[in-house]
Amino acid sequence: MEKQxxxxxxxxxxxxxxxLIAFVICSLVLLLPMFEIEHEYKLFTEQYGEARxxxxxxxxxxxVVFRTVSRTVLRxxxxxxxxxxxxxxxxxxxxxxxxxxxxxxxxxxxRASKESNKEHSTLDNYKSLLFASVLLYLSWVIVIGLGQPxxxxxxxxxxxxxxxxxxEEQKKRLEGVRENAxxxxxxxxxxxxxxxxxxxxxxxxxxxxxxxxYDGLNAEINRTMQEIIINKEDYxxxxxxxxxxxxxxxxxxxxxxxxxDTDDYSSWLYTLAPYPSEPTPGTKFKISIQEIKDGRGxxxxxxxxxxxxxxxxxxxxxxxxxxxxSSNGAFSLLKVYPAPGEVNWVQLSKGIRLDFSDKVASFGxxxxxxxxIAVGQSKQxxxxxxxxxxxxxxxxxxxxxxGGIAIFIPLWVIYFVQAFxxxxxxxxxxxxxxxxxxxxxxxxxxxxxxxxxxSDVIVxxxxxxxxxxxxxxxxxxxxxxxxxxxxxxxxxxxxxLLFLADAFLIFPMVQCFPLKPLEGIYVxxxxxxxxxxxxxxxxxxxxxxASEGLxxxx
Amino acid sequence: xxxxxxxxxxxxxxxxxxxxxxxGVSISLTLVWLFIYNIVxxxxxxxxxFFKILDGINEIVVGMLTVVVIGIGIVVVFTITNLFTQTMxxxxxxxxxxxxxxxxxxxxxxxxxxxxxxxxxxxxxxxxPFPRYVSSALMAFAxxxxxxxxxxxxFSECLYFAAWSAGVQLPFYPENMHIIPMFAIAVPFTAxxxxxxxxxxxxxxxxxxxxxxxxxxxxxAFSGYMGGNFQFLMADIYKTEEVNFFAxxxxxxxxxxxGVMIAFYPVFGEVIFYYLMYQDLQEQExxxxxxxxxxxxxxxxxxxxxxxxxxxxx
Numbered sequence: 001m002e003k004q005x006x007x008x009x010x011x012x013x014x015x016x017x018x019x020l021i022a023f024v025i026c027s028l029v030l031l032l033p034m035f036e037i038e039h040e041y042k043l044f045t046e047q048y049g050e051a052r053x054x055x056x057x058x059x060x061x062x063x064v065v066f067r068t069v070s071r072t073v074l075r076x077x078x079x080x081x082x083x084x085x086x087x088x089x090x091x092x093x094x095x096x097x098x099x100x101x102x103x104x105x106x107x108x109x110x111r112a113s114k115e116s117n118k119e120h121s122t123l124d125n126y127k128s129l130l131f132a133s134v135l136l137y138l139s140w141v142i143v144i145g146l147g148q149p150x151x152x153x154x155x156x157x158x159x160x161x162x163x164x165x166x167x168e169e170q171k172k173r174l175e176g177v178r179e180n181a182x183x184x185x186x187x188x189x190x191x192x193x194x195x196x197x198x199x200x201x202x203x204x205x206x207x208x209x210x211x212x213x214y215d216g217l218n219a220e221i222n223r224t225m226q227e228i229i230i231n232k233e234d235y236x237x238x239x240x241x242x243x244x245x246x247x248x249x250x251x252x253x254x255x256x257x258x259x260x261d262t263d264d265y266s267s268w269l270y271t272l273a274p275y276p277s278e279p280t281p282g283t284k285f286k287i288s289i290q291e292i293k294d295g296r297g298x299x300x301x302x303x304x305x306x307x308x309x310x311x312x313x314x315x316x317x318x319x320x321x322x323x324x325x326s327s328n329g330a331f332s333l334l335k336v337y338p339a340p341g342e343v344n345w346v347q348l349s350k351g352i353r354l355d356f357s358d359k360v361a362s363f364g365x366x367x368x369x370x371x372x373i374a375v376g377q378s379k380q381x382x383x384x385x386x387x388x389x390x391x392x393x394x395x396x397x398x399x400x401x402x403g404g405i406a407i408f409i410p411l412w413v414i415y416f417v418q419a420f421x422x423x424x425x426x427x428x429x430x431x432x433x434x435x436x437x438x439x440x441x442x443x444x445x446x447x448x449x450x451x452x453x454x455s456d457v458i459v460x461x462x463x464x465x466x467x468x469x470x471x472x473x474x475x476x477x478x479x480x481x482x483x484x485x486x487x488x489x490x491x492x493x494x495x496x497l498l499f500l501a502d503a504f505l506i507f508p509m510v511q512c513f514p515l516k517p518l519e520g521i522y523v524x525x526x527x528x529x530x531x532x533x534x535x536x537x538x539x540x541x542x543x544x545x546a547s548e549g550l551x552x553x554x
Numbered sequence: 555x556x557x558x559x560x561x562x563x564x565x566x567x568x569x570x571x572x573x574x575x576x577x578g579v580s581i582s583l584t585l586v587w588l589f590i591y592n593i594v595x596x597x598x599x600x601x602x603x604f605f606k607i608l609d610g611i612n613e614i615v616v617g618m619l620t621v622v623v624i625g626i627g628i629v630v631v632f633t634i635t636n637l638f639t640q641t642m643x644x645x646x647x648x649x650x651x652x653x654x655x656x657x658x659x660x661x662x663x664x665x666x667x668x669x670x671x672x673x674x675x676x677x678x679x680x681x682x683p684f685p686r687y688v689s690s691a692l693m694a695f696a697x698x699x700x701x702x703x704x705x706x707x708x709f710s711e712c713l714y715f716a717a718w719s720a721g722v723q724l725p726f727y728p729e730n731m732h733i734i735p736m737f738a739i740a741v742p743f744t745a746x747x748x749x750x751x752x753x754x755x756x757x758x759x760x761x762x763x764x765x766x767x768x769x770x771x772x773x774x775a776f777s778g779y780m781g782g783n784f785q786f787l788m789a790d791i792y793k794t795e796e797v798n799f800f801a802x803x804x805x806x807x808x809x810x811x812x813g814v815m816i817a818f819y820p821v822f823g824e825v826i827f828y829y830l831m832y833q834d835l836q837e838q839e840x841x842x843x844x845x846x847x848x849x850x851x852x853x854x855x856x857x858x859x860x861x862x863x864x865x866x867x868x
Contacts, residue, residue, distance in 0.1 A: 014687030022689035022696075029696040033703065033817075037810045044807050051728035051800035051808050199723050 125431040129415055132433040132454040133408040139445035140404040144393055147448025149552040151374060151390040153276030154345070157312040162346045164314045180242035182249050187238040191231035198224045271486070273549030274495035274502070275399045277391030278345055279372040283309040287352065287375065290364025292385060294356070298331035301364070305336060305352065310344040318347055325357055332357045345391075352387040360385050371395070403499065410504045411452065413481070414474050421473040422459055425466045430458040450553045451510045456517045468526030471519040472534070475512055478504040479538055486545045502550040505541060512538045584611075624775075631771050633672065635764035638701060640674045642745045643760045645827070648694040649680045656686075675757075683831055695821055702739060702817035707788075709738030710809075712770045714787035726794045726805050732812045734787065741766075743820050750827055 143149065154162065201224060205217045239246065279285075284306065291301040321339035325332055335355040338347055360380040366387055368375050376388030393399055415431055422429040433455040441454045457474065459467055485501035512535050514524035524531040588610035592603035641647035654677075658667035670677060685691045713734055717724055724734075742763060748756035777784035791809055795802040 014689055019687070019689040019692070022692040026692035026696040030699050030818075030821075034814045037807075037814055041807045041811050044803060048801035048804060051731075051804040203721060 125415070125419075125429070128431040128433040128455060129412055131438070132411055132431075132452075135433070135438050135441050135454045136408040136411065136452055137404040139441050139450055140407050141400055142442075142445040143448050143450040143553060144400045144403065145395055148277065148374065148390070148392055149448065150273055150275060150277040150393055150399075150549055151376075152349070153273040153391075153548055153552065154278050154349070155276055155312070156272050158278060158344075158346050159272060161312060161314055161344065165346055168314060168316060178247065180238065181247035184235070184238040184242040184246040185248050187231070187235040188246055191228065191235045194224055194228045194231050198228060271498070271545065271547045273547050273552070274498040275393070275397075275403075275549065277372070277393045278349075279309050279370070279391055281309050281311050281345075283370060283372055285309075285368055285370035285373045287366065287368055287387065287389070289354075289366050289385075289387070292333075292354075292356065292363045293361050294331040294358040295361045296331075296358075298358075300331055300333055300356070303333065303354075305340040307340055307348065308342045309348065310342040312344065315344045315347060318343065329357075348389050349391070351389055354385045354387070356383050356385070359383055406499060407450075407452075407503050407506075410478050410481075410507045411455070413504075414478055414507055415457075417477045418457060418470050418474045421470050422462075425462070425469065427459050427462050427466060427470075429470070430460065432456045432458055450506075452507055453510055457519065464522075464526050467522040468530075471522035472530075474519050475508040475523070475534055475538065479508045479541060482508075483541065483545060498547055499549075501545060502547050502553075505546055506550060506554075508538050509542050509546070588614075627775075628768070628772075632764055632768060635767045636761075637671065637674060639742070639745060639760040639763050642742055643749045643756045644675070645749050646679050646683045647674075648685055648690070648697075649683055650674070650677055652685050652690045652694075653680060684828065695824065698821045698824055699817060701742075702820045703813070705742050706735050706738050706813050706817050708767065708770075709741055710734045711787050712766050713737055714790070715770055715773070715785055716766075718785040726791050727796075728800060728805065728808055731791070731805055731808045732816065735809065735813055735816050739816050739819055743823060746820065746823060750823075 198221065201217060201221045205214065205221065208214045208217055287305045287307070289301055289303045289305075291299040293299045318337075319339040319341070320335050320337045322335050323333050325334055333354060334357055335353075337353045337355075359382055363378070363380060363385055366375045366378055368389075371394040372392050374390045374392040376390045378385065378387045380386075415429075419429045437454040437456065441452075444451060444453075457470070459470055462470065482501045482505035485497050485504065489495075489497035489501060508519075511519040514520045514531065520531065520535065523534055585607055588607045589600075589603050592598045592606050592610060593600065596603075596606070598606060641651065644650065654667055654670050658664075658670065685694055714724065742760075745756055745760040745763065748759060753759075774784060788806065788809075792803055792806040794800075794805050
């Protein structure tokens with residue numbers, strides 16, 4: 001009997017053995033390519049380095065710009081959707097688990113919850129708002145204090161200096177190697193021309209039906225291939241002479257003007273962060289590095305380098321500190337760039353490069369001694385060690401403690417606006433901050449991402465149109481306020497206004513998606529065209545009005 | 555019954571008569587054609603041409619065998635690619651394949667399994683798109699990832715070959731290395747998206763996918779046999795290098811590295827599909843539950859009214 005039962009089970013399928021076999025196959029199919037390719041890629045890049053972008057020049061500029069913009073927007077959309085999806089799933093899972101406890105009991109629970117909805121008072125809404133505010137405050141403190149999303153952002157002056165400094169450096173580089181850069185450009189053109197000729201010949205060969213001409217073309221292809229090899233060698237040696245610079249003599253004079261126009265346009269579109277973590281000029285700090293080892297186990301260090309953040313101006317005289325190489329050829333530090341001393345933040349934020357006499361195999365801990373400075377991820381690259389230097393929002397900063405308050409104010413404003421619309425429609429509004437919303441809020445805060453999704457707005461007896469009106473009020477009012485704050489900020493340049501604009505914009509931004517229980521779904525259900533319009537407006541605002549800071553916080 | 559038998563015999567006789575005539579004409583036509591062919595093409599005298607008819611038949615049979623083998627290859631390629639597209643345009647495909655495997659393959663009914671696989675689009679829809687067991691779900695996802703890789707590589711080659719054939723020279727850079735595999739995945743994945751959205755022409759769209767593969771496989775076979783200059787994407791990106799930017803081979807590894815993630819897109823699409831289907835199921839369950847609640851509330855209300863009436867009467 002038992003045997004028959006087992007046989008029946010086996011025929012039915014889905015047993016433990018079958019699941020285990022399926023698990024192994026699935027793991028192999030899904031993971032094997034990943035491990036194998038990553039391993040081979042690592043081996044390849046260790047030997048030849050990673051593929052560096054930029055060889056295409058301006059031809060791919062549009063694709064690169066599109067990718068940068070779409071990445072920011074898409075990242076936000078995906079994260080918001082993921083949260084909304086998670087919320088819906090968790091709520092569903094809780095409902096299902098309640099049901100499994102017992103349908104009779106669950107009916108009692110549901111009835112109780114319905115009863116409680118009926119008796120939901122304004123006081124309960126305030127309690128919910130208070131709880132949500134605490135959650136938002138906590139999330140903000142965690143995200144800003146621990147996540148440091150503003151660490152790589154700069155103040156407006158520094159952003160302009162960075163551009164100018166880059167231009168200066170480019171000019172300086174070109175001045176030294178101008179003639180060689182022209183030669184490198186010409187050599188590259190010759191190489192490109194021969195490659196183009198080859199592809200044209202191949203094209204001709206493909207279409208050729210006459211065997212005599214076919215042979216002639218083959219010979220010409222062989223000759224062109226030889227020419228390509230020679231041209232490539234010429235180009236490489238020209239690039240070596242010009243220190244990897246190439247310049248088109250015809251375009252050399254017109255480039256700066258064209259760039260100027262683009263800069264004006266992009267700076268108007270770009271809203272910088274209200275409170276970037278850039279340290280103020282005069283900040284003194286020390287970078288300490290423990291031992292650094294080469295491949296044979298020889299070590300040097302520890303080292304201490306003292307820097308002062310310089311004035312916000314273009315710095316042309318950035319020095320390199322050189323050290324004497326060890327006389328017996330032992331592993332030693334050769335150069336530090338920029339040299340310790342006063343250096344502006346634009347330069348410091350590019351990192352500190354240490355050059356050694358041999359290939360760097362490993363390095364010890366790197367620390368700093370200032371609460372406005374942080375050492376980022378440092379990397380060794382052949383004989384160099386690049387130390388990344390970032391800004392830090394210190395724990396004493398008002399951005400953390402008062403910013404946390406400013407960030408939940410819109411929650412209350414939106415509630416009062418929606419409650420007002422609901423009252424006009426003779427409806428009651430329930431503000432609900434449950435454990436699901438709270439849990440998700442804190443979970444994402446743990447991932448250093450801030451998005452206010454703590455609460456649900458429930459309007460029990462509303463029809464589709466009424467609910468859509470309430471949702472529209474919750475989306476449009478804060479958006480309009482954000483736009484107003486942003487506009488005033490444009491005139492007076494007070495960062496507090498931009499911070500408020502961000503705080504008001506983030507709420508409609510996360511709520512405008514057509515996913516239950518977000519507000520966007522109610523507009524979507526009512527009128528798809530209106531929804532499309534609202535979504536476009538809010539997303540457009542997110543792209544143009546939202547500051548760089550807000551985009552980093554998300 | 556007995557009246558039908560003579561009629562049937564008569565019919566059979568008539569059919570056999572015509573069949574014998576046709577067979578006679580066919581054989582005679584072949585023999586005469588080969589006889590004349592020997593005289594005209596090989597310039598044989600009539601006597602030799604008559605005796606060499608047998609050699610002619612031999613030549614035809616050998617030639618035909620090659621055509622049949624190529625035909626079988628075409629049928630195999632077409633069936634596999636067609637099955638892929640059918641599984642893509644049918645939302646219930648995973649469950650249907652699972653049912654086929656469990657009900658026929660596992661029971662040793664191989665012929666029935668293959669028959670039903672070939673007639674996949676005629677199979678009845680199951681009640682649910684969800685696989686029956688965890689093991690089946692795992693296998694479904696493994697299948698999608700494997701098929702994605704197949705399309706990623708093969709379709710990238712196809713698209714590149716199409717571009718090259720049209721005289722479009724595609725430049726390769728790290729910034730655009732993901733474009734070709736993205737398009738390669740997008741072509742079959744769009745068929746799946748159409749199926750998700752219940753787009754009415756999903757099948758029509760999907761039916762051109764085997765066509766693309768089919769043409770490229772044929773061209774590849776030509777190149778294999780005749781040594782033509784087929785342009786391979788993998789070979790070309792492997793050879794590409796740009797001094798000071800990327801070494802030879804860097805783009806090839808980047809293609810594969812990007813491919814690990816790109817091939818996962820259809821798997822993720824399937825995850826979202828199951829998620830949405832599950833939400834629908836949950837909503838249905840909620841509605842049923844709410845319905846039960848309404849009925850129970852009404853019953854409670856009635857019993858309360860009855861109790862009140864009883865109390866007031868007593």
